[in-house]
Amino acid sequence: MKFIVYDIEATCWEGRPPATVQETIEIGAYQVDSYGQVGPCFSRLIKPILHPQLSHFCRRLTHIEQPDINRAKDFTRVIRDFQNWIDVDGEPYTLAAWGKFDEAQLRRDCALHRLDDYWLDPSINLKLQYRELRKLPKKRGLAAAVRHEGFEWTGAQHRALDDAENTVKVFRKLLDMWRY
Template identity: 80%
Template sequence: MRFIVYDIEATCWEGRPPGMVQETIEIGAFEVDAYGQVGSAFSRLIKPLLHPQLSHFCRRLTQIDQPDINRARDFSRVIAAFQDWIDVHGEPYVLSAWGRFDEQQLRRDCQLHGLDDRWLGPSIDLKAQYREIRGLPKKRGLASAVRHEGFEWTGEPHRALDDAENTVKVFRKLLDMWRY
């Protein structure tokens, strides 16, 4: 069994502007085997279809520059590359992300682009399970969980590969406790 620990970043705006549809703009992931060994990584930017110009808020939050987004490939091509990297027809895998947002957003993007989303299951909502494992009264954010588990945050928050790398720290520490 392989685990794909991933994170996505999506278009965003300050507040909740009506009619604005979020789209994935970055995906980062690490492969982790059943023994906790970290394998290869995947990281790509994605050019959004509906709102290709990132908001100032989104650029500031993610530190993703507009010229980089302008040069990125579209969702269909990046997700095809991601599926090839996962090798969806090879050894079984379980997708794992901190919360449900990432999976839900990828499903919305698959629907927007007319793509099959069956490759997204099964998956682990690490945030919800972490709460149960640690007996917490409410869900804990990733940065807080990383600190609570005795690790230091590495990289930039709200960058997909860095968030995935920090998620891997918590994932590996509790490797035998996740349900899937």
């Protein structure tokens, strides 16, 4: 059994968005085995089709520049690459993300692009489980959880691979406690 600890970034706007449809623009992930050993990573930008121009707010938040998005592959190609990366050895896997947004957004993108989303199962919501494990009165954001567990944040917030790397820190510390 291996775990795919991942994070996504999506199109975003300040205030009221021009549409309620967000699209994934970046995915970052690490493979973690059942002993907590961190394996290879996956990182790709994705070119959105509904709103190909990133908002100023989104560029500022994610530090993803428009020329990089313009050169990116579309969702269908990147997700096929991601699925192949996950399943390269045929070993069973469980996807793990901080919160419910990432899985829900990937399911919306699969629907938008008329792709099956079976590969998103099984998935675990680490944010929800973290709250339960640590008996917290409310959910805790990733940066706060990283600090609470005694780790330093590495990289930039709101970059998928950096967020996934920081999620891995918390994930590994509580490896034997997650329910999946």
